[in-house]
Amino acid sequence: MPANKKYLTPSPWQRFAKISAAIFGGFIVAIMFHMALASWFDHVAVIITSTFSAFVLWAVLMVVAFMGKNGWKVWGIYLLASIVLGVACYFGNQTNPII
Amino acid sequence: MGNRIYNILFHTHTVSGIVISVALYVIFFTGSFSFFRDEIANWQRGHTVSQEDALPSDIDGHLNDLSEAYNLYGRDVELRHYYNDRSISVNLGASKDSLASEDDRAPVFFYLDPVAKTKTETYADNYHLGEFLYRLHFLDQIPYPYGRYLAGLVAFFFLFAIITGILVHWNKIVSNFYTFRPWAKLKTMWTDAHTALGVIGFPFQFVYAVTGAFFLLKGILILPVVMGLYDGDQNKLYEDLEYNHPVYEFQNEKLANTINLDQYVDEMKADWGDFRVTETHIFNYGDKNMHAAISGYLGYKTKLNGLGYRIYKVADGSIAQEKVPTTNNSYLDGVKNMMFRLHFGDYAGYGLRVISFILGLVSCFVILSGIMIWLVARDKKNIPEKRRKFNRQVANWYMAICLSLLPVTALEFIIVKFAPEVNMGFLYQTYFPIWLVATVFFILKKDIAFTNKWTLISGGTLGLLVPIANGIATGNWLWTAYQNGHQQILLVDLLWLLLGIVSLWIAFFKLTTKRSGLVPSKS
Numbered sequence: 001m002p003a004n005k006k007y008l009t010p011s012p013w014q015r016f017a018k019i020s021a022a023i024f025g026g027f028i029v030a031i032m033f034h035m036a037l038a039s040w041f042d043h044v045a046v047i048i049t050s051t052f053s054a055f056v057l058w059a060v061l062m063v064v065a066f067m068g069k070n071g072w073k074v075w076g077i078y079l080l081a082s083i084v085l086g087v088a089c090y091f092g093n094q095t096n097p098i099i
Numbered sequence: 100m101g102n103r104i105y106n107i108l109f110h111t112h113t114v115s116g117i118v119i120s121v122a123l124y125v126i127f128f129t130g131s132f133s134f135f136r137d138e139i140a141n142w143q144r145g146h147t148v149s150q151e152d153a154l155p156s157d158i159d160g161h162l163n164d165l166s167e168a169y170n171l172y173g174r175d176v177e178l179r180h181y182y183n184d185r186s187i188s189v190n191l192g193a194s195k196d197s198l199a200s201e202d203d204r205a206p207v208f209f210y211l212d213p214v215a216k217t218k219t220e221t222y223a224d225n226y227h228l229g230e231f232l233y234r235l236h237f238l239d240q241i242p243y244p245y246g247r248y249l250a251g252l253v254a255f256f257f258l259f260a261i262i263t264g265i266l267v268h269w270n271k272i273v274s275n276f277y278t279f280r281p282w283a284k285l286k287t288m289w290t291d292a293h294t295a296l297g298v299i300g301f302p303f304q305f306v307y308a309v310t311g312a313f314f315l316l317k318g319i320l321i322l323p324v325v326m327g328l329y330d331g332d333q334n335k336l337y338e339d340l341e342y343n344h345p346v347y348e349f350q351n352e353k354l355a356n357t358i359n360l361d362q363y364v365d366e367m368k369a370d371w372g373d374f375r376v377t378e379t380h381i382f383n384y385g386d387k388n389m390h391a392a393i394s395g396y397l398g399y400k401t402k403l404n405g406l407g408y409r410i411y412k413v414a415d416g417s418i419a420q421e422k423v424p425t426t427n428n429s430y431l432d433g434v435k436n437m438m439f440r441l442h443f444g445d446y447a448g449y450g451l452r453v454i455s456f457i458l459g460l461v462s463c464f465v466i467l468s469g470i471m472i473w474l475v476a477r478d479k480k481n482i483p484e485k486r487r488k489f490n491r492q493v494a495n496w497y498m499a500i501c502l503s504l505l506p507v508t509a510l511e512f513i514i515v516k517f518a519p520e521v522n523m524g525f526l527y528q529t530y531f532p533i534w535l536v537a538t539v540f541f542i543l544k545k546d547i548a549f550t551n552k553w554t555l556i557s558g559g560t561l562g563l564l565v566p567i568a569n570g571i572a573t574g575n576w577l578w579t580a581y582q583n584g585h586q587q588i589l590l591v592d593l594l595w596l597l598l599g600i601v602s603l604w605i606a607f608f609k610l611t612t613k614r615s616g617l618v619p620s621k622s
Binding site: 004008035043050052054055056062066 | 102103104105106107108109110111113255258259262263266309310312313316317319320323324327328329330332335336339340430431434435438476477
């Protein structure tokens with residue numbers, strides 16, 4: 001049987017929010033997470049690890065995004081996480097610049 | 100897991116799965132054959148390659164031939180072995196000598212057949228059926244970069260689909276593992292097959308989804324890293340990841356001694372044991388600052404991640420730089436190498452590749468059964484007739500496109516055996532039109548059971564004809580190939596023999612259930 005409709009998201013705006021948060025938001029968080037790590041730790045090891053772990057993390061964040069009740073809230077959480085990770089990355093880069 | 104989460108995951112699994120299904124089927128089907136890309140090349144050309152995974156010995160002989168045909172002075176000369184067919188790719192860089200003639204300042208590239216001593220100038224002429232199927236498996240026939248990115252996104256959404264799939268099935272993994280009810284309701288047959296084979300294939304599919312996504316989507320990873328961490332200096336990133344060759348200045352002074360690569364190779368083999376040379380790169384040929392970089396790896400039986408190289412300064416034979424494969428391999432080398440080894444399955448002989456081939460085809464079946472579940476689950480009385488008709492049409496198209504690949508591929512194997520010349524254009528002009536005609540034919544029949552049965556029968560028959568066609572065209576019958584030790588030719592013949600038998604066996608002995616029982620009613 002197909003999934004029971006009563007549990008699915010009916011509003012098109014909510015759907016849009018969830019799908020975009022899953023694909024784009026998930027990607028931004030996954031990338032920022034690895035960049036923040038790379039800026040503080042052995043960057044070569046982190047970057048080469050990200051060749052597989054970034055994709056796995058991105059896919060997991062995609063799944064999580066769909067579980068949320070409110071798609072915009074998911075976007076908010078992902079953006080907030082990206083900003084925090086971005087700040088960590090910025091200071092990491094200042095402390096141990098690669099270039 | 101609550102009902103809400105369960106249904107959401109179920110729905111995302113369905114939607115992502117049905118959207119990528121056709122492309123994913125093409126990728127898995129042709130990808131399964133791509134495990135034998137090089138064998139297919141040798142089979143098609145009637146060649147056999149004795150020394151695998153390495154450049155042939157006597158590199159100096161080839162260099163000599165090259166120096167007679169070209170003025171090598173001041174060029175970078177690279178010989179590379181990549182695939183296990185006979186050809187070596189030869190790359191001559193532009194001469195750095197400021198007095199060099201116009202001809203010498205043009206870079207040269209060709210494929211050298213070291214046995215027949217012939218060269219093939221262009222990629223399109225060196226093309227073969229193995230290459231065609233290999234390229235089709237990342238949709239590379241669609242112009243770059245669209246085809247590859249599309250295939251990459253399919254790989255990534257496939258990762259999403261198998262994660263949601265395994266989560267949906269999580270609570271029933273153990274209890275349902277032994278459930279197989281082929282004679283119960285139609286839908287349960289598809290569901291049981293889909294879940295049982297999906298769970299068995301999960302680790303395999305997970306590895307292929309992740310590595311495949313990396314190969315094709317690495318561009319979107321590199322961009323933010325280069326911008327955010329490297330201030331836009333992409334070269335520095337490649338240097339950090341050890342993708343760059345070192346640079347040696349051209350000094351514009353002729354060198355008195357000649358180069359003896361074979362001696363270097365022997366030296367390295369003596370030092371490192373089971374070392375296989377895949378690439379020799381000579382910097383500044385004939386110049387005082389000539390260097391020879393020889394790279395390769397240890398046989399997989401000795402060490403899985405044994406990559407190494409040595410750079411000799413030719414003037415005095417000293418070692419300028421080296422990475423010792425027995426001891427010096429880093430985590431970086433390991434990851435870079437394993438991404439490829441895991442995807443190609445080429446580190447454990449034919450056994451692993453045959454198992455991977457079977458698991459690849461099993462994944463094809465999981466995809467098809469997924470489409471059938473999608474269709475059957477929506478073919479209910481409470482769903483408007485218009486909608487049901489549309490769904491049936493979609494499944495009909497999907498099945499026609501996917502299933503006709505089997506007979507079309509088998510037919511192409513026969514065609515290449517009788518064609519006077521097989522190159523890129525020829526393969527494009529035969530494979531795609533035949534596939535289109537077969538697809539349109541099955542679409543117009545509007546009967547999935549018919550499509551299923553007749554693609555199996557025609558694919559099976561044509562598959563059995565492949566070894567026969569090879570025998571007639573080249574005299575390389577199965578038994579002669581076996582006696583002469585032509586492993587690669589024998590392998591492809593056997594593969595089709597088995598595939599043919601299995602297809603016909605399914606068509607005649609396993610599809611005996613009443614046809615009406617296999618697909619939803621026609622009306």
